[in-house]
Each structure stands twice: as structure tokens, then as C-alpha cells.
Amino acid sequence: MNNPAQDCLKCKECEFILVKESDYIGDWSGMWFYSTLNNHIVGSERVAEDNCVVKLIYCSQCGEQIGHQYKACTQKLWELEGLFGIRYDKAVGKATISEKIVILRNLYATTRETFINSEEQLSKYENTIEKMIKICQVISKRLE
Known part of the structure; x- marks a missing residue:
């Protein structure tokens, strides 16, 4: 199956x-x-180095620029592995089911560590994200 994000x-x-x-x-x-x-x-990275290089992504068929990535000079280009605080619906609208599960888990972990200030907020995020992960897993099994 094709990955619509590509x-x-x-x-x-x-x-x-x-x-x-x-x-x-x-x-x-x-x-x-x-x-x-x-x-x-589709992802983000906090740059630790002073120099940051931009990589441009082009379609191999028509040559259209379809995206970009950044990398710090001493780091490898990061791969799709999470959003780290970016809104779920904005970032994964075209991601595959398996990618959504990874993104949700990373969003959950980051949200828990960074943005949650109360037990009430934690409970709200936990419930929402766990529900989304379960939905993604059910859909994924049906597609197999």
C-alpha cells in the first residue's frame, strides 16, 4: 500500500x-x-549545533519541490519519528497508520514531560491519546 505522505x-x-x-x-x-x-x-528537531543545513526534497518523477528537512552539521538527518509538541491533526493528516501510532506515542511522552501542569490535564491527554492509539491499531489490523 502506498504511503500518502509521500x-x-x-x-x-x-x-x-x-x-x-x-x-x-x-x-x-x-x-x-x-x-x-x-x-x-512531519517532524521536528531542536538543533544543538550552530550551523544548520537545509535539505530540499524533490519528486523523483516531475522534479517538483515537495518538502524540506533540516540537519545540524554533526547529526544525521532525522527520520519521521515524532512531532514533539506539534498539533496532532496538523502534522499527521497524511501519515500512515503505523506512523500515526508512533507520532501519538511521542506526542504523549513529550506532552507529559513538557506541557502537563496538573493531574486534570494529564488525565485529559492520557485518555485522548490512548483512545487515538487504539483506533489506529484497530484500523491497522483491518488493513492487514
Whole structure:
């Protein structure tokens, strides 16, 4: 099954490749950077180094730029593994079921560590995220 997060919006093909590194290098130590694919956020990273390099993602079929990634010079390009505080619905609208489960778990962990200030808030987030994970798991089993 194709991963809709990889579809090029222009030609609807499903393969994409990183073809070049841009000339821009920024001094953004400590800042958050977001990777995008087809104009939607698929992950984020806090940069520990001073220099940050932008990788541009192009469709291998039509050449359309369909996203970008960032990497610190001493770190590997991160892969889709979580949002770290980005809104669930904005970031995973086109993700696969398995990716959604990973994202939800990461969002849950980060939310619990960073943004929860009361037992009431914790309970609210726990219930919502656990329900979403169960829904994703049920759908995933039906698709197998």
C-alpha cells in the first residue's frame, strides 16, 4: 500500500528523493526546525549545533519541490519519528497508520514531560491519546 505522505501533490507519484543541499546555512543553535512534506509538518528537531543545513526534497518523477528537512552539521538527518509538541491533526493528516501510532506515542511522552501542569490535564491527554492509539491499531489490523 502506498504511503500518502509521500505523494507529490503535482503529479501524484509516490516516490521522492533528496536531490540537493541548499546554499543556506543558519546559526540557529537551540531553535526548533520542522521538516515538511507536501506543506505539512512531519517532524521536528531542536538543533544543538550552530550551523544548520537545509535539505530540499524533490519528486523523483516531475522534479517538483515537495518538502524540506533540516540537519545540524554533526547529526544525521532525522527520520519521521515524532512531532514533539506539534498539533496532532496538523502534522499527521497524511501519515500512515503505523506512523500515526508512533507520532501519538511521542506526542504523549513529550506532552507529559513538557506541557502537563496538573493531574486534570494529564488525565485529559492520557485518555485522548490512548483512545487515538487504539483506533489506529484497530484500523491497522483491518488493513492487514
